Amino acid sequence: MTALDIAEYTHTLGSQAKTASALMARAPAAIKNKALRALAQLLRDNVQPLQHDNARDLERAVAAGLDAPMVDRLKLTPKVIETCAQGCEQLAAMPDIIGEILGMKQQPSGIRVGQMRVPIGVFGMIYESRPNVTIEAASLSIKSGNACILRGGSEAIESNKALARLVVQALAQAGLPAHGVQLVETTDRAAVGQLIAMPQFVDVIIPRGGKGLIERISAEAKVPVIKHLDGNCHTYVDDPCDIAMAVTVADNAKTQKYSPCNASEGLLVARGVAADFLPRIGAVYAAKGVEMRCDAEALALLAAVPGAKLVPATEQDWGEEYLAPIISVKVVAGVDEAIAHINRYGSHHTDAILTTNHQHAQQFLRDVDSASVMVNASTRFADGFEYGLGAEIGISTDKFHARGPVGIEGLTSLKYVVLGEGEIRT
């Protein structure tokens, strides 16, 4: 396609989405849930055809020399498909929040004023690799009464097309508009540039993927963007704390999985407990092959740990998101220095204090300027499902609109509803 063709194509998608969004917004809960259940059934009924289309993506990926983890993320296994189907059913079972009216109160003039939750309208989603995101985004769009335009990675185009066809069938079965969920079927990158610059059609863009992608989209988008750039999360081990618990949690926060954005990349330890705590966590990390990038004080306390991979930390390490078996380690005077360090070097994503001191916990919760702040829990919990949102469309580290894991509520807005009996302003 030429640049002009692509502009026309995305413009058509946008215009169709806008029209569909009005119908999606007023769809009754029962209809939306019917579509979600139909989608679950269609996924289960089409495991083989889906795998057939997925195989074409996988062949191309292998031929293109993508590494094994990348190829793995592309795979639509029966298990991945079943998880998608269950996700749709879980959403269908959740209460519908569209149309709820909050805080209706009578004012001195006699009018009653409240706020009604309504869909945002149209969201655009830009993502990479995993084709199951197509189903996650489509199902959240249906449940929240929004229309959406989905732009998956070129490496997953055949899988995404096959999944999108099932979504369109499910919409039709429930009597919802076919353009409620649309997939961008061209892999031309110019389509992304168009999609993020149509404020007349698209209300918000949600990018998921590498930092480069998200930075580019944020810089160029003409509409609001729900995003997080970095997950430089911290676990701070306070004085006083339950050392055994701190070892367990600091271990989990770093090593349960290395790639998620909510894994801890920095470990801060209060001086008063460092001599006791550091050798113990150091032994755990050493056993798991986690490299420790340490300040001088931590280095000295860890020097005797057998097999520990110790590297002196540079200034750059404090701001790094490793997404790997590496953690930065620093000894601090106490909670004040820990908070200052996190607010300076962190990415405002998720940070935890492990403490038995009430005031330290309160201070940390109040003063750490992050989307999620935790006391005595693993940063790995920062997740829509773990927070009870039912689903997650993304995580926001901005303060505007949604902050932290974004579920259905983040895809809605509140409009004021005023009920009167003929009141006038005097």
Place this chain on the structure above:
Amino acid sequence: MTALDIAEYTHTLGSQAKTASALMARAPAAIKNKALRALAQLLRDNVQPLQHDNARDLERAVAAGLDAPMVDRLKLTPKVIETCAQGCEQLAAMPDIIGEILGMKQQPSGIRVGQMRVPIGVFGMIYESRPNVTIEAASLSIKSGNACILRGGSEAIESNKALARLVVQALAQAGLPAHGVQLVETTDRAAVGQLIAMPQFVDVIIPRGGKGLIERISAEAKVPVIKHLDGNCHTYVDDPCDIAMAVTVADNAKTQKYSPCNASEGLLVARGVAADFLPRIGAVYAAKGVEMRCDAEALALLAAVPGAKLVPATEQDWGEEYLAPIISVKVVAGVDEAIAHINRYGSHHTDAILTTNHQHAQQFLRDVDSASVMVNASTRFADGFEYGLGAEIGISTDKFHARGPVGIEGLTSLKYVVLGEGEIRT
């Protein structure tokens, strides 16, 4: 100042605001309320000095040939100053919402998850003429625990400087940072360009003023903007309705004041009541000199009204914000056509239905895509004070973050708070 000087100056203001914002955010309610009460007292104690500085602005305005309404808006009368003082006291008396924790619930993993309300950080406010906005913005900033940078109009610079000096005194008396509220003291327009492009220091920009100013700021800002561009509000008179009430409300919505953004600019009338309703409201508008820009059907029904100023409407009239004694008038088939017209031509600000039919009311509330939707009330009620927000920093017609009148809540965000007892993710 040179462009470089201005860049350095606004950069300094931004950096100081950012530093102050951390202190403002953790200030106890009692301290913030002390500052607000001190400000009220300082305003009352300084009526004469304020009027003295205000006189310098007024002299310049008259010399520059500003029209009488503009000069009027500049005036700091004892009454205006007293209203500002009372506004501060009202804010001081309101409950503090900073630090409140919402919806704390235990999750299956054992962690408890809720959301804590925290200040946004730093907001920038850009406004014209009325110097009392300086006090409104400063007091909302103090109450909401934000820092702010205020850029008033050059025509009010002496008045704004005098008011800002009192704000700084009030902050000092309460022990709050002097840079919690800062006024841009240069009238150079380049400062606005700088202020809206410092995402490292400023979290949100709130422009108040003419459409041109707001459009320019929205296009160029590098941070989110809370704004409304137009107030093309509608009153729709349904079939069936209480005709006498409809006449009273449609009169008030247009004529109580012509300049506010929530005055109705369009009157839609259901065909079934048009012959009864239109001559009655036409007589009221005729008596008040309100010009009616009518479609053919309305024109025919209004032709016999003595003294009515009737003009055939053009397509352009449906989208117009007159802010004047002019209203567009159109006869529609019923609620469906009314909703379609409003969503097509309106500005998503405030629209009202006057009806006795329950379903029509529900449909209008659900389907009209505006920040405020009303049943049987004057659109003039769309206002932070009338909605019980205690104060209003602006009105948003965007769907993202705050929508409709924006009070203290719109200047806050919710961060997730997780409380555990050593839980780990498995």
